Amino acid sequence: MKMLTFLAKNWNDIVYLSLLLFSVAIGPYYKSIGTVHLKKCIGTCIGILLILIVSGYNAIHPIISAIVGILIIKLIPVRYSHVVTFFFMFGYLFFFRLSDKFGLPPPSGQTNLIEMIIVLRVVGVAFEMNGSWLAMGKKKKNEHADLISKDGKEKDDEFLEIINPNLVDLVHYTFNYVGLLTGPYYRYRTFNDYFNLLFSKYVNCMEFTINTLKAVPLYISLYLALSNLWPLEYILSEDHNNRSFLYRMMYPWALFAAFRQRIYSGMTLAESVCTSAGLGAYPVEGKNRTGHGPTVGYMKLKEMSEEQAKTAEYDFNTIESMEVWGCETVVTLRDSMKVWNKAVQYWVAMVVYKRFPVKPLKVHAALFVSVIWHGFHAGYFFCIYFCPFYLMAEDIYYKLYYKNATGMKKKIIGFIMWFLRSHSESYQAAAFLLLTFDRIWIYYSSVYHYWYGVWLAFLIVGLALNAVHKMARPTVKKGKEAMESRTN
Structure with a gap:
C-alpha cells in the first residue's frame, strides 16, 4: 500500500x-x-x-x-x-x-x-x-584589426x-x-x-557517460531519504513551530540538502543525454566553457583533419551544468553562484547582462529575468533577488580577512564563510520551495525573519570595518615611509 x-x-x-x-x-x-x-x-x-x-x-x-x-x-x-x-x-x-x-x-x-x-x-x-x-x-x-588582445592571448x-x-x-x-x-x-x-564537425564521431561517449552517471543513484537515494525525514510541509505545521528556535533555524538546511540532490540527479542525467549522443564534445585545446563552447582557436578547430580528430583529447565542458563538489564546498556565495546551473547562467549573462543598455541596472535586469524565467511566485523573488544584499557584505569580509589569509587562519575564516554562505542559501531556498508569500511568511515569522537582520548587521559592521581599514592604511604607509627615510 x-x-x-x-x-x-x-x-x-x-x-x-x-x-x-x-x-x-x-x-x-x-x-x-x-x-x-x-x-x-x-x-x-x-x-x-x-x-x-x-x-x-x-x-x-x-x-x-x-x-x-x-x-x-x-x-x-x-x-x-x-x-x-x-x-x-x-x-x-x-x-x-x-x-x-x-x-x-x-x-x-x-x-x-x-x-x-x-x-x-x-x-x-x-x-x-x-x-x-x-x-x-x-x-x-576594421578589416586590419589585430586579432591578438593586449595581454597576448588570442581573442575569442x-x-x-x-x-x-x-x-x-x-x-x-x-x-x-x-x-x-x-x-x-x-x-x-x-x-x-x-x-x-568530426568531434562527436571520435570522442569516447560511453566513458564520459558512465563517469557522469555513476553518482546519480547516490543523489536519488539521498533525495528520497532526506525528503522523507524532513518533508517540506512540516515546516508549516504547528508541531514545527513548537520546536526550539535552533531546530527551526536549521530545518532549511535539510530542505535545501534534499533539493540539491534532486537538482544534481536531474542535471547529471541531462548532461548524460548529451554525452551519450556526443553533443557538446570539443577538443580540450579550445578551452571550452559551459554554454559557450571553445573560447580560443575556434576557426582552427573547425579545420581539424580526421587524423587529428582521432587522436585529440576531448571534454564535455560545453554542456556541464553543475559542479557538484564546488556547490558543496566553495567558501563564498559568489563562487557558489558560478558553479550552480552554469548553462542557464551563461544564457542570462550573454542575453541580458552583456546586452542591457543601462550599465548601473545590468545586475538588476539579469536577476529580474532570471526570476521571471523561473516563475512569478514570490519565493523566486525572495530567493534570487536578495543575493546581491548578502554579496555586498560578503565581498567586504572576503577582501578584509580571507583573500590574503594563509595557513590555519585561512582555513578557519574559510569555514566560517562557508557556514554563513550555506546558511544564507538554505534560508533563501526555503522561500524558493515554499513559493507563495503566505507560506513563506508563516516560516519566516516562526524564526522572526532573523536572517535579514543578520544580513543588515553584517553589512553595517562590514562597512564600518572597511572604513577603519581604509583610514589605517595611509597611517601605516606614512609610518613605513618615515622608517625608510630614517634608514637612508
Missing part, C-alpha cells in the same frame, strides 16, 4: 525520470546515424514525441510558442528580431503559466520545464544571430562567421530531444557543430 501511495504521489517524476533514462539509452544509436538530414529529422521527431508524452494536450504550448518565435526570427530584420523574440517568448511564458485563468488546463511542472528550455533556445539563437551580424559589421569596418573568434540558420534548421535546433527535457542549454553553434 505504501508503495502504491508513493508511486501515485510521484508518478509524474517517475515518468520524467524514465524519459531521461530513455534519452540517455538511445544516445549511441542516435550518434551512429550517418546522414545529417536524417539525423536532424529523427532528433526532432523524438523531441516532439517526448513533449507529447510529458505534456499531453498542453504540448500545444511549447510547440506553438516555438513555431511563432522561429517565424519572428525569420520574418523580422536581424537588427530587431532578437528583441521582439525575447518579449514574445517571455510574454507567452507568462500566458502559459496563467493558462488556467483563461479556462485552459493548468500546465504540469514537467511541461513548464520544457517550455523554459524552449524559451532559452529560441531567444538564445535570436541573440546569437544578431551578435554575429553585429560582429561581422564591426569586422568590415566566435563571431567571425555569420550565424544565420534557415527555417528548417531552427525547427531542428528548437525541438531536438538532446537537452529538451531539462537542459542543459547549448547554443545553435554547438548544435550545428555536432552535425558538421
Whole structure:
C-alpha cells in the first residue's frame, strides 16, 4: 500500500525520470546515424514525441510558442528580431503559466520545464544571430584589426562567421530531444557543430557517460531519504513551530540538502543525454566553457583533419551544468553562484547582462529575468533577488580577512564563510520551495525573519570595518615611509 501511495504521489517524476533514462539509452544509436538530414529529422521527431508524452494536450504550448518565435526570427530584420523574440517568448511564458485563468488546463511542472528550455533556445539563437551580424559589421569596418588582445592571448573568434540558420534548421535546433527535457542549454553553434564537425564521431561517449552517471543513484537515494525525514510541509505545521528556535533555524538546511540532490540527479542525467549522443564534445585545446563552447582557436578547430580528430583529447565542458563538489564546498556565495546551473547562467549573462543598455541596472535586469524565467511566485523573488544584499557584505569580509589569509587562519575564516554562505542559501531556498508569500511568511515569522537582520548587521559592521581599514592604511604607509627615510 505504501508503495502504491508513493508511486501515485510521484508518478509524474517517475515518468520524467524514465524519459531521461530513455534519452540517455538511445544516445549511441542516435550518434551512429550517418546522414545529417536524417539525423536532424529523427532528433526532432523524438523531441516532439517526448513533449507529447510529458505534456499531453498542453504540448500545444511549447510547440506553438516555438513555431511563432522561429517565424519572428525569420520574418523580422536581424537588427530587431532578437528583441521582439525575447518579449514574445517571455510574454507567452507568462500566458502559459496563467493558462488556467483563461479556462485552459493548468500546465504540469514537467511541461513548464520544457517550455523554459524552449524559451532559452529560441531567444538564445535570436541573440546569437544578431551578435554575429553585429560582429561581422564591426569586422568590415576594421578589416586590419589585430586579432591578438593586449595581454597576448588570442581573442575569442566566435563571431567571425555569420550565424544565420534557415527555417528548417531552427525547427531542428528548437525541438531536438538532446537537452529538451531539462537542459542543459547549448547554443545553435554547438548544435550545428555536432552535425558538421568530426568531434562527436571520435570522442569516447560511453566513458564520459558512465563517469557522469555513476553518482546519480547516490543523489536519488539521498533525495528520497532526506525528503522523507524532513518533508517540506512540516515546516508549516504547528508541531514545527513548537520546536526550539535552533531546530527551526536549521530545518532549511535539510530542505535545501534534499533539493540539491534532486537538482544534481536531474542535471547529471541531462548532461548524460548529451554525452551519450556526443553533443557538446570539443577538443580540450579550445578551452571550452559551459554554454559557450571553445573560447580560443575556434576557426582552427573547425579545420581539424580526421587524423587529428582521432587522436585529440576531448571534454564535455560545453554542456556541464553543475559542479557538484564546488556547490558543496566553495567558501563564498559568489563562487557558489558560478558553479550552480552554469548553462542557464551563461544564457542570462550573454542575453541580458552583456546586452542591457543601462550599465548601473545590468545586475538588476539579469536577476529580474532570471526570476521571471523561473516563475512569478514570490519565493523566486525572495530567493534570487536578495543575493546581491548578502554579496555586498560578503565581498567586504572576503577582501578584509580571507583573500590574503594563509595557513590555519585561512582555513578557519574559510569555514566560517562557508557556514554563513550555506546558511544564507538554505534560508533563501526555503522561500524558493515554499513559493507563495503566505507560506513563506508563516516560516519566516516562526524564526522572526532573523536572517535579514543578520544580513543588515553584517553589512553595517562590514562597512564600518572597511572604513577603519581604509583610514589605517595611509597611517601605516606614512609610518613605513618615515622608517625608510630614517634608514637612508
